Amino acid sequence: MTDQGDPLARIADALERLSPAPGPETDWRLSPGYVWSNGEVRPVETIIALPLDRLKGIERQKQVVVENVARHARGAAAHDMLLWGARGMGKSALLRSAVAAIQHDTSERLALVQLDVASLTQLPTLFDAIGGIDRRFLLYLDDLAFDRSDEAALRNLRSALEGSLCPRPDNVRLAVTSNHRAILARDSSDQADPLQERDRMDDSLALADRFGLRLGFHPCDKDTYLAIVAAHADPAGLAFDADEALEWSRARGPLSGRSAWQYVVEIAGRAGKSV
Structure with a gap:
């Protein structure tokens, strides 16, 4: 322990207590x-x-x-x-x-x-x-x-x-x-x-x-977009309306896999399910 009568020692001890302890060394072999x-x-x-x-x-x-x-x-x-x-x-x-x-x-x-x-x-x-x-x-x-x-x-x-x-x-x-x-x-x-x-x-x-x-x-066409919707919806047992699915995406921009997923999240939420 440092000499508590020394002002510099007290400051050093205080700073040491404030400093976070070093984290564990990363093991690059363990995590995916x-x-x-x-x-x-x-x-x-x-x-x-x-x-x-x-x-x-x-x-x-x-x-x-x-x-x-x-x-x-x-x-x-x-x-x-x-x-x-x-x-x-x-x-x-x-x-x-x-x-x-x-x-x-x-x-x-x-x-x-x-x-x-x-x-x-x-x-x-x-x-x-x-x-x-x-x-x-x-x-x-x-x-x-x-x-x-x-x-x-x-x-x-x-x-x-x-x-x-x-x-x-x-x-x-x-x-x-x-x-x-x-x-x-x-x-x-x-x-x-x-x-x-x-x-x-x-x-x-x-x-x-x-x-x-x-x-x-590249942006997908209508058939590919609907196939993406089905690929997400079918495993969850979710039925969907093709016209509604297309309108969902068109209101948000070009047809894409992301908007297909977002539409499936929407219909899953309506059905009280998780995806």
């Missing part, structure tokens, strides 16, 4: 998923994901993504992935479902790590933490877009994918979802400066080209 933010990690004990057969209208994308994630889990060569396109068409849902399906058979071999744009500047720290772990990791960035304030994060992502003297470890692959194929969002000043706009487009293409696997997701 993790959230990495601001240099801190939080284990996720359960990845909430739909069964793959519930994802309709994206059959080709589903086959390609599942195969690529399975390769990575086995330790075989696999691509970094860019899933781009229409909102609500299952980009993020497919990544989670693919990982969950593969973990069902090989739980110890693959973990999903979600991070945000701000955390990209700390990718080297994350790579140091997981690079030596005997496990495969899929880093997941959802709904990614960059603006002018994100140049440092953009450089870190581009270097992690390709071109850095300290690239990402062999047991790590990246999966990005974005509404924009080019990932970078334009701003009004770009429209006024053709040279600046061209430079930014070159940057965006240089980033997108670093993903070995690029898959587009």
